[in-house]
Amino acid sequence: MKLFQQLLVAPAALGLLAPVAASAAELNINGVSDYAASGEQVTSISQFSDVYPTDWAYQALSNLIERYGCVAGYPNGTYRGNRAMTRFEAAALLNACLDRVTEVTDELKRLMAEFEKELAILKGRVDGLEARVGELEATQFSTTTKLKGQTTFVMGATTAGGDSVDDTAWNNRTGGGGANAYNKEFGAFTFNYDQRLAFNTSFTGKDKLYARLRAGNFDNDNAFDGGGVNLTKLDIAEATENNVVLDRLYYKFPVGKEFTVIAGALARNTESLAMWPSVYNKGGAKILDYFALAGTPGVYNKETGQLIGAYWKQKVKKGANAFSVSVNYVADDGEGNKSDSSTGGFMTDNSRANLLAQIGYGGPEWGVAFGYRYGQCRSGMRRSTQFVQQGLSGASDNFNLDCLGKDGDRSSNSYALNAYWQPKKAGFIPSISVGWALNNVSGDDIQEGSYTTSQSWFTGLKWDDVFLKGNDLGFAFGQPTFATALKGSDTPFDGNYAFELYYNFQVTDNIAITPALFYLSRPLGQGTRSLVTDGNGYDGTFNVFGGLVQTTFKF
Structure with missing residues (x-):
């Protein structure tokens, strides 16, 4: 014994x-x-x-x-x-x-x-694992921080068509010059990239300090960054001239079991919500920026800068629907970090600030949300017709979307209603995401012919596991923000439509290839003119067609 x-x-x-x-x-x-x-x-x-x-x-x-x-x-x-x-x-x-x-x-x-023999093999494996763990502990990046990266290549081009074919140099404000001028300046095939490195740090296991480095070679002369027509901008596009910049820096932490507080020196309002009101891009790809914003960019305008916010989310069983309330305030980066209250500052009249609030109820299968955004002078509607972006009916002056210069008192109130539904199992029936927004602009300096009201809407369909498991097919259509009322008696002629189609092919768990097409029926809106009417009429045609292949690497 x-x-x-x-x-x-x-x-x-x-x-x-x-x-x-x-x-x-x-x-x-x-x-x-x-x-x-x-x-x-x-x-x-x-x-x-x-x-x-x-x-x-x-x-x-x-x-x-x-x-x-x-x-x-x-x-x-x-x-x-x-x-x-x-x-x-x-x-x-x-x-x-x-x-x-x-x-x-x-x-x-x-x-x-x-x-x-089996015990000897297991012992060898355990000894090997212990050695690898010891090596990792000795060379680990950090005990509190995880590094995540994403590299995206975009190859493609856009081309314009229509009866306005003047060869005059393209005017980014009014769209003057027609299809030929646009194709000359923005119709070339391009190869662009976007690189992101994110540092996720947690000190308690429940909080998060988030910092992200980013670089890209999309620039102002690139159609995919919104050059020529702002609606052609891709969600992934970023212009840093190949320089590495810090584009996110914020800290969020829980207060109790249902509240979360967020504060950041460089944070985005749409990333500070308890729920996102769309599943169109969930698990798939993001192509046009307009559709990535749930078709309601007047409310979800991706304003980024100095932010404080909080949200409450009802604690429920996993998979159950929950109520949530989100509120955040962000001063545009470039204003919120200034000490001069006449040109900027945080929570001043010149902060170029946005106050975003959302009430939502949703879960994995379906959800609905109501959003509201108040925008100070010079805060933008993100994606719209060229006419709405410039604010006037083709006139040439220094007008900026929500005010006349920095001394203007113009402001905006935007409202959005979004909903989504998706089947429990992938099949013939796609997920459906819809959204509608109404935007009102007010102020003493609104001139005759300027828009006072605009709207937008979209419908997004996404099929999961198409042909192969993990591959997604997406199709979306809608009307990006377009003017529906002008100051005075004139009726706007700003209607336009946008379409996109993509197939997300998941090559491996870390690599995805996404061919995509998009079409903009009338991106200049009321600014669309025809040579037949000597450039003064609004009955012309101008459209943009785009095609690209987007390759994403995640690590």
């Missing part, structure tokens, strides 16, 4: 073999003979007629019987737990238990010999 077994058994043996209450004169030889002659070990404590669950040693006796099988009773089915135990009875009990221990030990030895 091994040493540790002897050590375990020794105290019991000493106690059992020590003198007990029964003296030699009281020894009942017949009783010992009956106990020893029973011959059959009991297999369940219920076989003893005189042992009850209320007995203080009931559990200990049960373990000896059921785990080790080394307890015998008397022939009449009793255990006689209250009578004094003789040394002979103790020796018999101890011997039976030691026999069981020996059997177990021999069985383990046999098994170890039988699986000797």
Whole structure:
């Protein structure tokens, strides 16, 4: 018997073999003979007629019987737990238990010999894992920070068509010059990239300090960055002239079980919400920026800068719908970090600030949200017709979307209603995301002919696991922000439509290739003119067609 077994058994043996209450004169030889002659070990404590669950040693006796099988009773089915135990009875009990221990030990030895090779392999693997863990601990980046990266290549081009074919140089404000001028300046095939490195740091396991570095070679002369027509901008496009910049820096932490607070020196309002009101791009790809904003860019305008915010999300069982309320304030980067209150500052009249609020109710299968955004002077509607972006009916002056210069008092109020639904299992039926927004502009400096009201809407359909598991097909259509009312009696002629189609092919877990097409029926809106009317009419045609292949690497 091994040493540790002897050590375990020794105290019991000493106690059992020590003198007990029964003296030699009281020894009942017949009783010992009956106990020893029973011959059959009991297999369940219920076989003893005189042992009850209320007995203080009931559990200990049960373990000896059921785990080790080394307890015998008397022939009449009793255990006689209250009578004094003789040394002979103790020796018999101890011997039976030691026999069981020996059997177990021999069985383990046999098994170890039988699986000797397998155990050696496992030991080698464990030793290897320990070595790798030690190496990782010695060379780890940080105990609190994880690094995530995303590289995106975009190859493609746009081309314009329509009856306005003047070769005059393209005017980015009014769209003057027509299709030929646009194609000359923005119709070339391009190869662009976007690189992101994100540092996710947590000090408690529930909070997050987020910092992101970004670089890209989309520039102002690139159609995919909104050059020529702002609606051609891709969600992925970023112009840094190949310089690495810090484009996110914020900290968020929980307060209790349902509240989260966010504060950032460089944060985005749409990323500070408890829920996103669309599933069109979920798990798929993002192509046009307009559709990535749930078709309601007047509210979800991606304003980025100095931000404070908070949201509440109802705590429910996993997979259940929950209510949420989100509120955040962001001053545009470039204003919010200035000390001069006449040109900027945080929470001043010149912060170029946005106040975004959202009430939502949703879960994995369906959801609905109502959003509201208040925009100060010079805050933008993000994606719209060229007419809405410039604010005037083709006139050439220094008008900026929400005010006349920095001294203007113009502001905007935008409202959005979004909803989504998706099937529980992938199949023929796609997920459906819809959105509608209304934007009102107010102020004393609105000129005759300027828009005062605009709208937008979209519908996005996405099929999961198309042809192969993990591949997605997306199709969206709608009307980017277009003017519906002008100051004065004029009726705007700003209608336009946008379409996109993409197929997201998941090559591996880390690589995806996405060919995509998009079409803009009238991106200049009311600014669309025809040479037939000497450039003064709004009945011309101008459209833009684009095609690209987007390759994404995640690591």
